[in-house]
Amino acid sequence: AQxxxxxxxHVSVSEGALVLLRCNYSSSVPPYLFWYVQYPNxxxxxxxxxxxxxxxxxxxxxxxxxxxxxxxxFHLTKPSAHMSDAAEYFCAVAGGTSYGKLTFGQGTIxxxxx
Amino acid sequence: xAVVSQHxxxxxxxxxxxxxxxxxxxxxxxxxxxWYRQFPKQSLxxxxxxxxxxxxTYEQGVEKDKFLxxxxxxxxxxxxxxxxxxxxxxxxICSAGDIRGSYGYTFGSGTRLTVV
Numbered sequence: 330a331q332x333x334x335x336x337x338x339h340v341s342v343s344e345g346a347l348v349l350l351r352c353n354y355s356s357s358v359p360p361y362l363f364w365y366v367q368y369p370n371x372x373x374x375x376x377x378x379x380x381x382x383x384x385x386x387x388x389x390x391x392x393x394x395x396x397x398x399x400x401x402x403f404h405l406t407k408p409s410a411h412m413s414d415a416a417e418y419f420c421a422v423a424g425g426t427s428y429g430k431l432t433f434g435q436g437t438i439x440x441x442x443x
Numbered sequence: 444x445a446v447v448s449q450h451x452x453x454x455x456x457x458x459x460x461x462x463x464x465x466x467x468x469x470x471x472x473x474x475x476x477x478w479y480r481q482f483p484k485q486s487l488x489x490x491x492x493x494x495x496x497x498x499x500t501y502e503q504g505v506e507k508d509k510f511l512x513x514x515x516x517x518x519x520x521x522x523x524x525x526x527x528x529x530x531x532x533x534x535x536i537c538s539a540g541d542i543r544g545s546y547g548y549t550f551g552s553g554t555r556l557t558v559v
Contacts, residue, residue, distance in 0.1 A: 363548075365550075370534070370553065370555060371552055371553060372447075372449065372536050372550040372551050372552040372553045373487075373536065373538075373550040374550070375548070375549075375550075419486065419487070430477070430489060430492060431477070431487075431489070431538075431548065432489075433486045433487045433488075434486060435485070435486045436485075436486050
């Protein structure tokens, strides 16, 4: 079984500041990890994913995440926040025998102040 | 890139009626589709996994007779909410995986269901 914990349901940053959204996972098998962004009343857009290989993953819109197995973490970062980054972000994990089934974290709402 | 179309985006129905939501993969064959439900200010909860040509697999606690899922082709899965009640009001989202089993799941844009 897998689980995901996102630390902080709300994160607020100033425009231009570093964005750090935390995600810790639990998985009994090697995990596949994802970050998605959701704007109000819309579906999910994939920001980036980790499957195998390089542990630092770069995604769209300047986001990146690093898979740290020893810490069971997959934190999402962006060096400089933009107003358009304000949205809800979900970390998700897949693995085990049910390939394809994603387990989502609770979500983190990112607010960007001018 | 892979595109998943979900329709309708919003629907309001009367209590006791049924509503059908469609999820289509536009440019790839989706052997597997997933249906999620999202309550306000909450995360996505998987309702069921839909495999083309076979019965859907429902998650624990999801009423299969209330949420009918059909995946008759490699590009279309439907979710029918039968005898809808106000507590079924929610945001429903589908996602699809391509035939190669890629982990690049593509999500539809979601359907806001309001039962009055």
